[in-house]
Amino acid sequence: AQSVTQPDIHITVSEGASxxxxxxxxxxxxxxxxxxxxSPGQGLQxxxxxxxxxxxxxxxxxxxxxxxxxxxxxxxxxxSVHWSDAAEYFCAVGHSLFSGGYNKLIFGAGTRLAVHP
Amino acid sequence: xxxVSQDPRHKITKRGQNVTFRCDPISEHNRLYWYRxxxxxxxxxxxxxxNEAQLEKSxxxxxxxxxxxxxxxxxxxxxxxxxxxxxxMYLCASSIITEAGGAYNEQFFGPGTRxxxx
Numbered sequence: 173a174q175s176v177t178q179p180d181i182h183i184t185v186s187e188g189a190s191x192x193x194x195x196x197x198x199x200x201x202x203x204x205x206x207x208x209x210x211s212p213g214q215g216l217q218x219x220x221x222x223x224x225x226x227x228x229x230x231x232x233x234x235x236x237x238x239x240x241x242x243x244x245x246x247x248x249x250x251x252s253v254h255w256s257d258a259a260e261y262f263c264a265v266g267h268s269l270f271s272g273g274y275n276k277l278i279f280g281a282g283t284r285l286a287v288h289p
Numbered sequence: 290x291x292x293v294s295q296d297p298r299h300k301i302t303k304r305g306q307n308v309t310f311r312c313d314p315i316s317e318h319n320r321l322y323w324y325r326x327x328x329x330x331x332x333x334x335x336x337x338x339x340n341e342a343q344l345e346k347s348x349x350x351x352x353x354x355x356x357x358x359x360x361x362x363x364x365x366x367x368x369x370x371x372x373x374x375x376x377x378m379y380l381c382a383s384s385i386i387t388e389a390g391g392a393y394n395e396q397f398f399g400p401g402t403r404x405x406x407x
């Protein structure tokens with residue numbers, strides 16, 4: 173069965189420091205991979221996605237993620253964190269369809285990011 | 290605002306009561322998804338529609354849960370005889386698929402309906 177693991181429940185970084193959030197997935201085929209961010213009172217917002225091609229993908233708000241098939245990982249990174257990045261981050265894999273594309277998303281449990289001034 | 294909207298945003302009910310939530314997807318989005326998110330967890334898939342057809346239901350969706358999308362636009366999620374374990378955030382998302390584009394497009398999420406069962 174497909175699953176997503178986010179090993180870190182909470183992470184605290186100082187403003188201006190670099191960030192890496194870990195994500196490991198279990199899936200047989202080439203996965204559709206996503207990172208979403210959820211701020212209090214806000215809906216989930218897509219940061220970036222990987223379907224195929226270049227394994228380093230750029231997203232919004234200065235985030236990037238790297239797909240490593242050998243490690244079944246899709247870690248999210250940001251070189252310099254801003255206080256407004258404090259939120260909950262979810263990694264997800266899309267359930268592939270034989271006809272192409274995906275339908276439902278399978279999410280990890282999330283990582284809560286706190287940013288110290 | 291043309292995003293996904295959900296109503297109500299908060300619902301407090303007593304155990305055993307029925308509740309209904311509404312989701313209005315982004316106009317022209319033909320796929321609509323329902324997810325449930327409990328405290329400290331990521332969202333879990335419940336069900337999804339393509340136009341008015343309900344294509345998949347999770348085993349999380351017990352017979353007390355029913356979802357509809359009668360005209361292929363808005364959707365409702367009803368929970369009958371609520372239990373305390375139903376307390377959660379119920380999220381709706383929509384996306385568009387086309388013959389040319391396939392099912393690769395982003396799911397846009399609404400703000401959710403927070404249900405508290407006392």
